[in-house]
Amino acid sequence: MKSLEELAKIREEAIKKVDIRREREGTRIVVGMATCGIAAGARPVLMALLEEVKVRNLKDVLVNQTGCIGVCRLEPIVEVYKPGEEKVTYVNMTPEKAKEMVAQHIVNGKVIDPYTIGAIE
Amino acid sequence: MEIFRSHVLICGGTGCTSSGSQTLIETFHKELEKNDLTNEVKVVKTGCFGLCEAGPIVIVYPEGAFYSHVKIEDVKRITEEHLLKGRIVKELLFKEAIEEDKIRSINEVDFYKKQKRVALKNCGVINPEEIKEYIAFDGYKALGKALTEMTREEVIDEVKKSGLRGRGGGGFPTGLKWEFTYKAKGDQKYVVCNADEGDPGAFMDRSVLEGDPHAVIEAMVIAGYAIGANQGYIYVRAEYPIAVHRLEIAINQAREYGLLGKNIFDKGFDFDLEIRLGAGAFVCGEETALLNSIEGKRGMPRPRPPFPANKGLWGKPTMLNNVETYANITKIILNGSDWFAGMGTEKSKGTKVFALGGKINNTGLVEIPMGTTLREVIYEIGGGIPNGRAFKAVQTGGPSGGCITADHLDTPIDYDNLIALGSMMGSGGMIVMDEDNCMVDIARFFLDFTVDESCGKCPPCRIGTKRMLEILNKITSGNGEMKDLDRLEKLAKNIKASALCGLGQTAPNPVLSTLRYFRHEYEAHVTEKRCPAGVCKELLAYTIDSELCKKCGICAGKCPTSCIDGVKGKEVYKIDTEKCIKCGACMEACPFNAIDKK
Numbered sequence: 001m002k003s004l005e006e007l008a009k010i011r012e013e014a015i016k017k018v019d020i021r022r023e024r025e026g027t028r029i030v031v032g033m034a035t036c037g038i039a040a041g042a043r044p045v046l047m048a049l050l051e052e053v054k055v056r057n058l059k060d061v062l063v064n065q066t067g068c069i070g071v072c073r074l075e076p077i078v079e080v081y082k083p084g085e086e087k088v089t090y091v092n093m094t095p096e097k098a099k100e101m102v103a104q105h106i107v108n109g110k111v112i113d114p115y116t117i118g119a120i121e
Numbered sequence: 122m123e124i125f126r127s128h129v130l131i132c133g134g135t136g137c138t139s140s141g142s143q144t145l146i147e148t149f150h151k152e153l154e155k156n157d158l159t160n161e162v163k164v165v166k167t168g169c170f171g172l173c174e175a176g177p178i179v180i181v182y183p184e185g186a187f188y189s190h191v192k193i194e195d196v197k198r199i200t201e202e203h204l205l206k207g208r209i210v211k212e213l214l215f216k217e218a219i220e221e222d223k224i225r226s227i228n229e230v231d232f233y234k235k236q237k238r239v240a241l242k243n244c245g246v247i248n249p250e251e252i253k254e255y256i257a258f259d260g261y262k263a264l265g266k267a268l269t270e271m272t273r274e275e276v277i278d279e280v281k282k283s284g285l286r287g288r289g290g291g292g293f294p295t296g297l298k299w300e301f302t303y304k305a306k307g308d309q310k311y312v313v314c315n316a317d318e319g320d321p322g323a324f325m326d327r328s329v330l331e332g333d334p335h336a337v338i339e340a341m342v343i344a345g346y347a348i349g350a351n352q353g354y355i356y357v358r359a360e361y362p363i364a365v366h367r368l369e370i371a372i373n374q375a376r377e378y379g380l381l382g383k384n385i386f387d388k389g390f391d392f393d394l395e396i397r398l399g400a401g402a403f404v405c406g407e408e409t410a411l412l413n414s415i416e417g418k419r420g421m422p423r424p425r426p427p428f429p430a431n432k433g434l435w436g437k438p439t440m441l442n443n444v445e446t447y448a449n450i451t452k453i454i455l456n457g458s459d460w461f462a463g464m465g466t467e468k469s470k471g472t473k474v475f476a477l478g479g480k481i482n483n484t485g486l487v488e489i490p491m492g493t494t495l496r497e498v499i500y501e502i503g504g505g506i507p508n509g510r511a512f513k514a515v516q517t518g519g520p521s522g523g524c525i526t527a528d529h530l531d532t533p534i535d536y537d538n539l540i541a542l543g544s545m546m547g548s549g550g551m552i553v554m555d556e557d558n559c560m561v562d563i564a565r566f567f568l569d570f571t572v573d574e575s576c577g578k579c580p581p582c583r584i585g586t587k588r589m590l591e592i593l594n595k596i597t598s599g600n601g602e603m604k605d606l607d608r609l610e611k612l613a614k615n616i617k618a619s620a621l622c623g624l625g626q627t628a629p630n631p632v633l634s635t636l637r638y639f640r641h642e643y644e645a646h647v648t649e650k651r652c653p654a655g656v657c658k659e660l661l662a663y664t665i666d667s668e669l670c671k672k673c674g675i676c677a678g679k680c681p682t683s684c685i686d687g688v689k690g691k692e693v694y695k696i697d698t699e700k701c702i703k704c705g706a707c708m709e710a711c712p713f714n715a716i717d718k719k
Contacts, residue, residue: 001379002387004265007256010378014257020128021182021246033207047161050124062183063126065207 026060034068040075048095134169137176152200168332170245174484185226189215240448244332252374263454282458284470289443301430305438310350316357320519323550326444330364334371340450403574422622465491469535479552510555518547521627523634559656560639567631582625669715676707
């Protein structure tokens, strides 16, 4: 160890791997991962979300899975909880849509209406 | 880059390991593989979470779901339900982690809510065998700051200003110790960590070493820089194999990263560490005995002065601190002395770790700000006394401490308050006793321990404690006289005044404090030949209440000496007290609670 910068670099790298254990109060992205969700392809969606959040280094965003959300025919379903805003439910998600959603909704704050449950129903 | 969406933290401390956490880890790996989750879920072995009573403990992040008493067969369910489908398995959670059907994360449970984790900050959060995880949680940042931005004097000043006092029991101001050793003249100086934790029921230092070994290593390097030493020793008992193993790993990793060795942070400062194993003699926790033991001599204390700060290891200036003391240092350097001094009471700053044991619901490790009351620790964090029994006393300070009664439960915990009550902080053992504990027997237990552990060098301790134990045995066997109580008190005071080291000087404390608060129990043993708590065997007589006896004969069948007579269905049973060996088997067997001991 030769300098504070060297230590900081190691820390930056290492934090990415343990970040999940910190408490946070930011946005929650929840993927329905019951039997219906998994069968409809929720797993690749979840992984795409995780990857996108990591790549963009979004520190206060938590990606998590949940059980059956209830509208199994519209799975994979992704719900976004932003503090102080109403919950947004995205349906028929794909990994591509998921990445787009992170960019548009999470980062830029614009809900992609065509993907939401309101547009489909 | 590998991305894990979930981390499964499994306690690898001594407590949970002995209840099978290692097999749990293996089973989790197998189940994850079966469900094709090995790339999504990471299993991490951590240090102690503190709530040992609920072990083995498994925490799942990001939810912070707190599973307790996890069994091998539960792993399949947790994997398939929680990790695969995201449904927390409610009935496997720690009982308090569910309130009105709402799931609470680990930090919201009562046991943790009142705690303030400074020394234990990383315990149960990081994998102690992985230096990168330590670095991720600001590890070695304090060392970097000290070496690159602070002078040696500034480091010592910061420790002094923090008000940190020795956590091993003595409570000596840590900063002063650093300053004395810094000022001591000598070409070679040493830094030593006292990890010879020996109080019955205490495991604070073990948990820190097991859960966060780098915190101690980092602090020792900082100490080395401050006082001008380039060699350190960690004296740890061989009976802490997990702690020793993790320390070895941590030292090697620190060397690999250049955090130990030559020219650390390019500042021309060298420092290295070695582990010295103790064989488990209690007296080696005394600093001069410990130093002798490191030198390879017999672990016996010597008179002070000279203090180790001037004449320690091989006659060189040496600074000794306890594990928990070191564990506070890195946080003081990082957050500043004001932050640390902002916690606690006027003369006792910061937090203290206690090993909570005895008659208490939440046995385990707790860290609280100084000034928290005993009542808060025992009832709010500890969850109170099990089985609806009444609280009688709490013993702090182990064999050197004393008992504190219910009248003093609202006393804020700090060094000086505990001493005023006739006990002491000690290293942090806290044993709770209920109405079924005999205080004379407790005093006898601790004295038995010190008699065993006395090194024999000075007569007050070698002979005096032995005589005290003999008197106590005499009392508990029903042969005591009132004079004996005065003799005990006189002996105790003389030993305190004349013994060579801390072991002897504090050995009479358990007797003195029980004599002070529970003299009536001693008197009952002596004058009435009765043990009020029903513990001292030789004073007990088992009797069968003829009105409650249903003549079933179960007790007679259980009696190993056939001393219970009666006729099944016709005649109540009676115990022949002459033949009775007081084993208690009949009392346990009686379905009608008709048997009493007095």
